[in-house]
Amino acid sequence: xxxxxxxxxxxxxxxxxxxxxxxxxxxxxxxxxxxxxxxxxxxxxxxxxxxxxxxxxxxxxxxxxxxxxxxxxxxxxxxxxxxxxxxxxxxxxxxxxxxxxxxxxxxxxxxxxxxxxxxxxxxxxxxxxxxxxxxxxxxxxxxxxxxxxxxxxxxxxxxxxxxxxxxxxxxxxxxxxxxxxxxxxxxxxxxxxxxxxxxxx
Numbered sequence: 001x002x003x004x005x006x007x008x009x010x011x012x013x014x015x016x017x018x019x020x021x022x023x024x025x026x027x028x029x030x031x032x033x034x035x036x037x038x039x040x041x042x043x044x045x046x047x048x049x050x051x052x053x054x055x056x057x058x059x060x061x062x063x064x065x066x067x068x069x070x071x072x073x074x075x076x077x078x079x080x081x082x083x084x085x086x087x088x089x090x091x092x093x094x095x096x097x098x099x100x101x102x103x104x105x106x107x108x109x110x111x112x113x114x115x116x117x118x119x120x121x122x123x124x125x126x127x128x129x130x131x132x133x134x135x136x137x138x139x140x141x142x143x144x145x146x147x148x149x150x151x152x153x154x155x156x157x158x159x160x161x162x163x164x165x166x167x168x169x170x171x172x173x174x175x176x177x178x179x180x181x182x183x184x185x186x187x188x189x190x191x192x193x194x195x196x197x198x199x200x201x
Contacts, residue, residue, distance in 0.1 A: 010178030
């Protein structure tokens, strides 16, 4: 192992281009959506300021589960009256995110109050459970904040990245990619267009 980092520093490496652009009245919030918990980290231009574990949300189906659901959906389309009680993917509702929304809002407000700050923040989502289709919209509307989903493998510093999409989703590799980026010496971004696909929506 050439480089060992705490998980929040791996995410900081992944978000470096966004952290470098932070203005004086701004902060960045990383929300890493894992199965057991949600890791909440507040960054300013100097690095991480605050770290807390929050509630986890409904797990996004694994690749195997999604394959089964898709095959069941094909069967339902062929024989709608014969396939019953089948498990299919349902998008999140605001109710599914109620606890996480409350915890994010309260944690950020308490942080600002405790440190006597008046700053705006943008949230970046990562982790396996960030794949839920309407997650960005629900969080953005409920928290009245800018929310974006990141695609780890589209970081501009990655020239080549090989993995089997039938075995693992690239959204689950945020920390791994961030750890790998610690081995890259040149972090200067000359062409902003190279990083376009990093932020998905």
